[in-house]
Structures are given as C-alpha cells and as structure tokens.
Amino acid sequence: MRRANRAIRLFNITFRKELWDTATSLSAVILIVGGMIAYGILYNLLYRPNIVHEAPIVVVDNSRTHLSRHLISLTDASPSAEVVATTADLGEARTMLSRGEAVAILYLPHDMSRRIGRGEQAIFVTLSPTATFLYYEATAEAIADAMLALDSDTREDMLWTLPITLQEALSNRTTADVVGNALFNPTKGYADYLIPVVFVIIIFQTMVMVVSMNSGGRGAMGITPLRGREIGFGGRVIITLARSATYCLIYGLLAIFLVGLLPHIFDLPHLASTLNLMTLLLPFMLATSLFGQAFGRLFNEREAPVVLITFFSVGLIFIAGISYPLELLPTLWHATHYLLPAAPATLAFVELNSMSATLADIAPQLATLWLQSAAYLLLATIPSHGFR
Secondary structure, X not given: OHHHHHHHHHHHHHHHHHHHHHHOOHHHHHHHHHHHHHHHHHHHHXXXXXXXXXXXXXXXXXXXXXXXXHHHHHHHHOOOEEEEEEEOOHHHHHXXXXXXXXXXXXXXXXXXXXXXXXXXXXXXXEEOOOOOHHHHHHHHHHHXXXXXXXXXXXXXHHHHHOOHHHHHHHHOOOOOOOOOOOOOOOOOOHHHHHHHHHHHHHHHXXXXXXXXXXXXXXXXXXXXXXXXXXXXXXXXXXXXXXXHHHHHHHHHHHHHHHHHHHHHHOOOOOOOOHHHHXXXXXXXXXXXXXXXHHHHOXXXXXXXXXXXXXXHHHHHHHHOOOOOXXXXXXXXXXXXXXXXXXXXXXXXXXXXXXXXXXXXXXHHHHHHHHHHHHHHHHHHHOOOOOOO
16 A cells, blocks of 8 residues: 555656646647647648639630640640630749749740650649649649640541551550549548648657757756656656656547547548547557657757657658558668657558547557557666666
8 A cells, every 4th residue: 555655646646747847848838839720820821722723824825726725725725724814934933933913824835736646645744832732733644634624626637646456455455544533532632631630740749859859958958856766667657657648638628639639620531539539649648748758858959859759740641651651661760650659650540530430440549559569668667877
C-alpha cells in the first residue's frame, strides 16, 4: 500500500510540474496554440475554394490554324478553365500573368499543325506558377483534357501515316468508353483530400516539438535530479507516463477542436464516430508523447528539435501511404512508416474519417501504435548519463 501511495504521489508531482513547465513556457504555448489552432484555421482558409472553376488562361497562338483554334475552344469549354485572351506575343501573356489577369499561359508553337499533319508528336507548352496550387491543378487538368479531346478528334485523319497492317487493326478494333470516378473524393477536391491528413501531421509535429523542447531544456540547464539508479525502473516508468499524460491531456482537448469541430465548420469529411476517433487518438498521442521524450533525450539545447522536425511535413505525408502507395515505397522508407507514430495514425484517420472504415479495418494501425508506445516507453526510460 505504501509503495502504491508513493507511485501515485510521484505521478502527481511529475504531472503537475510538467503541466506548469509547459504552461509557463512562451515558446511551447506559441507552438501549441499557433500550430493546433491558428495553423489549422489558416490551412482551411487557404484551401477554402476546394475546387476551382473558370481559372483564367491566356493563349499564345503562333500556329493560327484550324487545329490551334479547335484546341483553344476545347480548353475554353472545360469547366475548370476559361480562355480570357488570345495573343501571338509571349511577352504580353507574361505581363497578363504578372498582373494577375491570368493564372496560366498555353503556348502553341508555329509548327503544331504541320507536326500533326505529318503524324508526328506535337508540342504544347504550359506556363503556370505553383504559388496558388489549386489554380495550377485546374489549368493543368483543363489543358490535358483538351489535348486528349483534340487527339481523339484528329486520330482518324492520321491513319494514313500508319503501316497498312496497323490501319486494318485500328479500323477493326472496337472502342470502349472509360469512365473514372475518384473513390471517397468524387468532387476531386484538394481540401477534402489533403487537410484531414494535415490535421494528424499538425498534432504529431507540434507535440514532438513541445515534448522535445522541454526535455532539451532540462538538459541545457543540467536538471537531472532523478537518476536511474536512485528511483529504479518503476519510478522512471511512472515519471515518463506522467509526462505523457500531461501532453495527452493538453492535446486531447485541442484535438476536439482540430479533428472534431473544424471538419464541421469547413465542410470537410467527418464520417468517423466520436468513439472511433478516441480509440485512434489515444494510442497515437501516447506513442507521440513517448517518442518525443525518447527523441528529446538526444538534445541538450531547447531549440534544436524544432529545427529538425519542422521540415518533415511532406515526408510524413509520403511515408503514411496517402499521396504515394505504401507498397511501392523503397524498403527503407517503408520501414520508417512503422517507426513514426504519425504514419500509421494518418493512414488510419483517413480510413475512418474519409472512407467510413470500422475499427476492425484499422486494427493493423492500432496494433502498430500500441507497439510503438511500448517501444518508445522503454527507450524513454533507459538510464543514460542521467534521467531527465
């Protein structure tokens, strides 16, 4: 009984001290509030249109033929883009682009029709800045669809350029209509696809930063009063779990706003039930906080972890298996998927929240997160030169 009371007292002291250290640290508060609240709102506002229609395009037509005019009309007919001007001067088109009168330039060279007439590959050039990615996506899609439509319209006239055997094969071949539908994102909205992923990345990055900063700050000040041999393995486990409980409490409350409220405000996918979200977030936050403590022991400077973690956003999205198939990743990066809590959590969150999956469907990810929690708990409590 006395041992249990001592464990509860140690847990309580550590929990309150970690909570106080975090609440009184300006840098930690800025990271938590700025990362979880401000960044969550800002990212939604930036991609609020979700789908862009009638993106303005200026066409530089140096071909001035029937085929070039047909391609321009096909591009203008796309719901994603609108041809606002046609010119033969590339400099004028660049001026319109710099003034914001257009978001892309379609350049048609003088030999376009001659190349097509010879059965050669024609060249089209598209100039579009990626500062506004939604406009870039809309114009690229509109121009690509117009090119495919032009190819379909002119392919029959190009049969004479092929050998006789190929002409006969093509003439006897039946056509097929291919209809594509984006699963779980029928509108092909960029925000619907990406922002749910970003929510998990925000939680992971900011929590690891704050936890590592606190650990690095203790190392910088030489605060290592709880040495491994003085308190034993059980005491180290209690201290580590108490610190994790602090961050799980803070981020658990903020996660209600980030993954619970914001999807409703900005009309993002929100198919997961509250119970399923809690079942996922608990091991994810526990694994992340323990990873942060283990990772933070590598530093003796408070700001060092922030510099390393800040630039991992794009990499985390890739190794999660969202923007690139997990099965096609190289062996090293595939293995990294199982080392960082953000990767399986992101994959599971998208399945729950955007694909209406069940807990049974994300069981492998849940198992991975619990195993990570156990592994990082061990790493965070192994005594080195001092336990902090």
